[in-house]
Amino acid sequence: MAGMTTSTSCRDALKRCFDPVVDHRTRLLVLGSLPGDKSLAVQEYYGNRQNKFWELVGEVISTDLRAMTYDARLAALRDHGIGLWDVVAEAHRKGSLDSAIRNRNENDLLGLLDRFPNIKAIAFNGGTAGRLGVQVLGPRAVEYQILILPSSSPAYTVPFAEKAKLWLALQSVVKMAMSQSQSAGGQERTRM
DSSP states (O other): OTTOOOHHHHOOEEEEOOOOBOOTTOOEEEEESSOOHHHHHHTSTTOOTTOOHHHHHHHHHTOOGGGSOHHHHHHHHHHTTEEEEESEEEEEESSSOGGGOEEEEEOOHHHHHHHOTTOOEEEEESHHHHHHHHHHHGGGGGGSEEEEEOOOSTTSOSOHHHHHHHHTTHHHHHHHHHHHHHHHHHHHHHHO
16 A cells, blocks of 8 residues: 555645625625635735736726735725625635635625625626636626626736736726715715
8 A cells, every 4th residue: 555645635625715805885896716825825815926816906996906915905995896705615625726626615695795785796707706606696697797807817827918908897897886985975975
């Protein structure tokens, strides 16, 4: 038996997603699949510096998110009506590739959307998140503007400029969210 690997030592590690980053101002929910190993190690969404998520969303909101602290990045997203979460709650996965996800359990996306009814658009970061997310949404997917964007992961080797062109589609959603937020704020002040 020397040189053989037991099935226990080959088991994929169970990995869990982070809590959602949403509040009453969230109009656009960006969903990934499941955080990668580097993100899990630093306990931050898109914590792998090679992942271009922060740069792509920074282009959308015209803000240098990468230069900010993590907490400031999250605050900037919330200020722009953008929320974050993942489709997969937990799964076994060796490494960080979506193709290695096994035995997954999805997050309660429908429950989150019920708790935050101001969410009108859902952007999926990558094809796996999109495919799984649309399945989880089921017939309710038609209630939302759905965008399936190219993955910000370094494993998806499309040049940044090509990814950015497609991610910039989020600008109209964010602008609409900002104007709705400002209108709601004005109505709140008028009622006082």
